[in-house]
Structure formats: C-alpha cells, structure tokens
Amino acid sequence: MNLVDYPDRELMMIALADQIASQLRRALERAERVTLCVPGGTTPAPVFELLSELELDWGRVNVLLNDERWVDETSPRSNTALLRRHLLKGRAAAATLVPLYLPAPRPEDRMAEISEAVQEVLPLTVVLLGMGEDMHTASLFPGADRLEEALANDAPPVLAMRAAAAGEPRITLSAPVLREAMHCHLLITGAQKRTALERAGTLPEIEAPVRTVLSHATIHWAP
Template sequence: MKFKEYPDREMLVMDVAQQIVTDLNMALVGPDRVSIAVPGGTTPAPIFDVLCAADLDWARVDVLLTDERWVPADHARSNAGLLYRHLLMDRAADAHFVPYYVEGMKAKEGAAQTSGLIEQHVPLDVVVLGMGADMHTASLFPGALGLSDAMAADAPHLCAVQAEGQEPRVTLSAAVLNSAVQKHLVIFGDDKRAALDAAMDAQPEDAPISAVVQGATVHWAA
C-alpha cells in the first residue's frame, strides 16, 4: 500500500484525476476495451468533474459502479444519477456505462441477473474506492446482511447487501475489487486516516477496507 498525502483537497482532486487518466491510457494501449469502477458520494464528484473532460478514447471505456443503492437512476440517492451529473458527460459521454438497477426486481434478484454481465469486465483495469469512518468500502458494511457472502473468495461478481437502517444495496464483491490492476483509495479528514490505520490491525469482517486495500495507492488530504 502506497500512501500519498496532499496539502489540500484541490490538489488531491487534480492529481487523482490525472493518475486515473494515466492508468486508463496505459490500459488502452492494448486492443481491447478497458474498465473502471468508481464509487458514488460527494468525495469523488470533484474528481469526476475533472476526469470527464480528459482526452481519452472514451468509446472504449466501460464504467461501472463499485456499489449502488437499489433505487432508479432518477432517485436523489442513486449513484448512477451522480455519474450522469458529474462523469458521463463532456468527452466521457462516449463511455459505456453498466447500470445495476433493474426495474421490478429486488436487489438480490437484480444482482444475480447482472453479476454474469460483469464477467467480461473482470479483472477491472482501474478501481477508485472510498471509505467510511466505520471502515466500510463500496457497500461492504461491517455487520451488514450479506457481508460474508460478498467477502467470500468465490462470491458472485455483484452481491446484494442490507445494512441496518439503509435501503437495499448491491456491491462488487471484495474479490472483484481486490483484483483490479490499479486501485486508488481516496479519503479526506483525520477521522478517515485514523480509521484506515485501525483497519490494518482489524479482521476484514470488522474492517472490510482491509480486504481490498493491498497494493492500492491511498490519497489523503485533511
């Protein structure tokens, strides 16, 4: 794990966006399509605002979410909706987005249907991760219903999970996240840095981030 500390969040945003561009361009040297999985939430949105204008062969880029709330894209809490507002625009509008939500299905049913479609994108070329102060990443929440299945080595590519007090979610399994060629973890604040330090000495079920951060570059600003 490589740790990069930045003097401010603005510099972190610019550097991470440029590193993602570099990673994707390296992958695009090959003849095939490339894949990137990204989180939702407010932390990565400024990165997406920069990344969407990057000069890339976006038509060969497949964009996936690390996780999604089981709500339609026009819902205020949809991660897909956030991508449409911040990433899948400008030059990046040419990218191919892989949605997870299936109208009329419950999260477990939809995850089972979509999991097979993710096969062609694995291993991911690039994954961008976030982390909560509870040491969760993607929708791998400590204590969540379905966490053990999603953390298993033979887990489906996409898994349904249910954290207490939250809407149903689907998440890429720990195995899929961990197998990415390039991994970037973006965290802000002293509380997140302390949580990451604590996670390194915890069991993966208690600190899911510890199961996927090996070999990653951690980008941190106060």
C-alpha cells in the first residue's frame, strides 16, 4: 500500500491533479486515445476543477465514472451532472464522456449498450477512486447483491448493483477493470476514513471491497 500523506487538502488536490495530467500526457505519447475514470461525490471536485484548465490534448481523452446512480442528470444525486459542472468544461470540454446512465426504468434495460461502450475504452489509463467509511469504492458496497460476482477475476466490466447503503440502483465498474488500470489513485480525507483504510487492510475483500485495489493504488490522504 503506497500511502502519501499531505499537510492539507489544497496541496493534495493540486499535487493529484498534476500527477493525473502527467500520466495522461505520457500515455498520449504512446496511444491515440486514453481513458480517465473518476468518482462522483463532492470530495474530488477540486481535482476536477484544476484538471479542467490544465493543458492536455483533451480531444483524445475518454472520461467515465467509476459508478453512477440510476438517475438522470436532472437529479441532484447524478454523478454525471456533477462531472459536467466540475470537469467537462474549459479545456476539458473537448473530452468524450462515456455514460454509465442511459434513460430506462432499470439499469438492466440498457446494460448491453453501456457494457459495449465501456469495453471499447478499456483498459483504463488512469483511475481515481474514493472510499466510504464502510470501505466501499465505486459501487462495490459491503453486502451488495452482486458484490461477490463484481469482485471475481472473471467479472464483466460493468454490473448493476443494489445495496441498502446505496439508495438507488447503481451501475458500477467491476473490480478487475479497476485493478487493471495502468495508474490507480485513491483519494481520502479525514481521520475516520484513514481509520477505515487501515482497517480495510486487515479484512477480506467481501467485507472491505476497497481492498481490491490497495495493493497497486497510490493512496492520497489529507486531514
């Protein structure tokens, strides 16, 4: 587990945005297109704001979420809407969004289309993940209905996931997709999540799903 401590959150966000941009630039020297995968929620918003203005060939960058709630962009709980507000603007407006939500009553109704679109942009070049105090990452929640399937080495790239802690049904990338990213970053803040991270290292993946990426992720923490 490669853990980097920062004295404050502002410094962490700046350093992380610079590191992600550098990794994408280097990858673009070797490939025609690259894929950046990011979390929802408010914690990474400062990283997105910084990235959106950095010099990068954004027209050759695919962007997708780690996971999405099964709600449209008019919902305040839409990760896609958050992404548009904080990342897909400025210079980064030229990036191509790969959606994890398509209009339908249930995620299963559009799963084939979503899976095909995600498969086309794999492997992930850079993935940025968050973690909940329950040690979930993406929508790999402890106790979720398809968690064991999502953690398996032969898991499909995306799955519909339902869990008591998740609220709405979710679409999530599976553990193998996250583990196979060229560069993996985990962003956490505060004492409670630091404690949860340390506990995750002592538990099996089925109880602490974030453990699936800990062996190869760079973990960025600030108080």
